[in-house]
Amino acid sequence: MPLIENGQIIEDRFVRVTDEDALPEGVPVLIGTDRFLKEAAALKGRQAPVGIIWPNNRPIAEIAPYLDQLSLIALNFPSFRDGRAYSQARLLRERLGWTGPLRAIGNVLRDQFLLMERSGFDQVDAVKAADADAFDEAVHRYTVFYQPATPDERPSLLRQRLGRTVSGVPAGVPK
Template identity: 85%
Template sequence: MPLIEKGEIVADLYVRVADDEPLPEGVAVLIGIDRFLNEAEALKGRQAPVGVIWPNNRPIAEIAPHLGQLSLIALNFPSFRDGRAYSQARLLRERLGWTGPLRAIGNVLRDQFLLMERSGFDQIDAVKPADAAAFDEAVQAYTVFYQPATDARPSLLRQRLGRTLAGVRS
């Protein structure tokens, strides 16, 4: 599957490794949370980056003590109807202060790209290469938002308050 980052298809530098497979040396790996938690101490000495796949049915606060050890967090969308990973992404960004790469994996659909980006996802594990163009189109389609989000675009309320406050100061 192609990996989309900032609207471009990029090479995936992480190798997904199953729980029963040995970790390759000198390569960035993406492993499941159970394996990560079982081997957390041993992974501290690893010379290559470690990313984790976090399931959407587990409280995201459990990852807080390990954030300094991770270089990537992948949140799973098992179904297009299951949006718990959006909440996890916002909690990671806003409450836990995660600034590293955040990847959407699983059942990722084009019509969800904008919300994924606004929720804090940097990378999307897309279904097909044409999704990169769809991603760019989706994030450019709207310029005004009612809801605040983790991205840099201010909500309509913040825009209006900014103009009002600027007018008062003058």
């Protein structure tokens, strides 16, 4: 499957390794949660990047102690109707301060690209190469949003209509 980052198909540097396979030396790996948690201490000394596939049915707060060991977090969409990975992405970015790559994997649909990008994903494991163009078009289709997505985003239309600044203080009210 092609990997999309910022509307471009990129080469996936990370090799997915099952729980039973040996970790290749000197190669960035993407491993499952159970394996990572069992081998976290040993993986600290690894000379190559480590990424984790975090399931959407586990609390994202469990990953907090390990963020400094990770080079990539992949969040799973087991079904297009299951949006828990959106919440996990927001929590990772806003509460846990994750600034590294955040990848959407699993049942990822074109219709969801814009919401994924606004939720904090910067990589999408797409179904086909044509999805790169669809991703680029989706994230550039709108320039203004009614609802805010992240604290760093420009003031939303809702805030503008309510006459509020980014800080939430009504216009004309002294701070």
